[in-house]
Amino acid sequence: MKGYKKMATIRQIQHFLVLAKELHFAKTANILGITQATLSSEIKKLESSLGFQLFDRSNKWEITLTAAGESFFNSICDIPDMLKSAQKNAAGIARGDAGILSIAISSFIYDYFNLGEVCRIMREKYPAVKLQIYDIMRSPQVAERVRHGKADIGFFTISDPEKQTSGLKYKKLLPIELKLAIPQNHPLAARKEISAGDLKNCHFILPPREEAPHLRKHLDEIFMQKCQAVPLVPLEVIGFTGIKQFIAAGHGIGFLPELTGKLPKNIVLREVPFQLPRMLIAAHRENNNSPIVRNFMNLLGESR
Incomplete structure (x- = not known):
C-alpha cells in the first residue's frame, strides 16, 4: 500500500531497550540469546521503520544513543512493565x-x-x-x-x-407471595377470608398497564372469569412504596409483597383468593x- 510504513515490532522494541541499557552489541546479543548479526539487523529494521537513527556507531569500539534515540528510550522504557501489567489484568478478566x-x-x-x-x-x-x-x-x-x-x-x-x-x-x-392489602376502614378488612367475587366492586390501586402488562392482563382474565368484569382501577401508581401509601390513605386496595418493609398500622394483609404468580x-x-x-x-x- 502506497505511503504505508511498517510498524516497529515488540521484539524490535525489546532488543532496542536492552541495547540502549548495555550499549554493547556482543553483550546484548548474549543476554537476548541471539547472534550479533541478528541483533544488528533488528535494530536497523527498527531505525528504518522509525525514520531516524537510534545509535551513533561512528566509534567502532563504543556505541552511544543519539539524541533521538535517548528521547525514544525515555518514552518507551516502561513498555515491558506495561505489557506485563496488561497481560496480568487481561488474564484475570479472562x-x-x-x-x-x-x-x-x-x-x-x-x-x-x-x-x-x-x-x-x-x-x-x-x-x-x-x-x-x-x-x-x-x-x-x-x-x-x-x-x-x-x-x-x-x-x-x-x-x-x-x-x-x-x-x-x-x-x-x-x-414472591403477593398479599391483598386493604385499608383498615375498608369493609373487607374485617374478613379473615375473601373470595374473588368479593372484589368485584372494589377500587384497586395498580401499576399502569404499560408498566406491568402481564400482571394487568392476568388480573383482567381472572376477574372476567370470576366476576364477569375487569378490576376497577381509578388510580394507577408505579412502585410498591407508592401503592402502599395510597392504600394507607384509603384510596383503594392493592397487592403488596408480604415483606415489603414496615406496613402502616392502618393496612391489613389478607390471602389473595386466586393465584398471582411472582418470581x-x-x-x-x-x-x-x-x-x-x-x-x-x-x-x-x-x-x-
Missing part, C-alpha cells in the same frame, strides 16, 4: 477473577434476598473484582438496565419468566459471556 461487575436490584428485594451475603462470598473468592450495586425502585427499570447493557446482572421480579425474559438468561431464585430472578443479557458474570451466577445455584 478467568473472571478481576474486573468490574455491576448489579442492579429492585429495592424491595432486599427483604427477600440477602444480596450482601452473596457479594461477601464473591469478594472472598475473587478479591480483585470490583462490585457496583445500583439500588433501583422498580423491577421494569432493573430489567431494562440489564437489557441495555447498563448493568451486568439484575435482580427483579416478574409474573412469567418464560415470556418476560426475551434476550436474557436467568435463574429462578424464589417465588424473583437474577438475569443477565443472553450475549454477555463475561467470566465474571458466569462466576457470580454460579454462586446462585443451578442455571435455568
Whole structure:
C-alpha cells in the first residue's frame, strides 16, 4: 500500500531497550540469546521503520544513543512493565477473577434476598473484582438496565419468566407471595377470608398497564372469569412504596409483597383468593459471556 510504513515490532522494541541499557552489541546479543548479526539487523529494521537513527556507531569500539534515540528510550522504557501489567489484568478478566461487575436490584428485594451475603462470598473468592450495586425502585427499570447493557446482572421480579425474559438468561431464585392489602376502614378488612367475587366492586390501586402488562392482563382474565368484569382501577401508581401509601390513605386496595418493609398500622394483609404468580430472578443479557458474570451466577445455584 502506497505511503504505508511498517510498524516497529515488540521484539524490535525489546532488543532496542536492552541495547540502549548495555550499549554493547556482543553483550546484548548474549543476554537476548541471539547472534550479533541478528541483533544488528533488528535494530536497523527498527531505525528504518522509525525514520531516524537510534545509535551513533561512528566509534567502532563504543556505541552511544543519539539524541533521538535517548528521547525514544525515555518514552518507551516502561513498555515491558506495561505489557506485563496488561497481560496480568487481561488474564484475570479472562478467568473472571478481576474486573468490574455491576448489579442492579429492585429495592424491595432486599427483604427477600440477602444480596450482601452473596457479594461477601464473591469478594472472598475473587478479591480483585470490583462490585457496583445500583439500588433501583422498580423491577421494569432493573430489567431494562440489564437489557441495555447498563448493568451486568439484575435482580427483579416478574409474573412469567418464560415470556418476560426475551434476550436474557436467568435463574429462578424464589417465588414472591403477593398479599391483598386493604385499608383498615375498608369493609373487607374485617374478613379473615375473601373470595374473588368479593372484589368485584372494589377500587384497586395498580401499576399502569404499560408498566406491568402481564400482571394487568392476568388480573383482567381472572376477574372476567370470576366476576364477569375487569378490576376497577381509578388510580394507577408505579412502585410498591407508592401503592402502599395510597392504600394507607384509603384510596383503594392493592397487592403488596408480604415483606415489603414496615406496613402502616392502618393496612391489613389478607390471602389473595386466586393465584398471582411472582418470581424473583437474577438475569443477565443472553450475549454477555463475561467470566465474571458466569462466576457470580454460579454462586446462585443451578442455571435455568
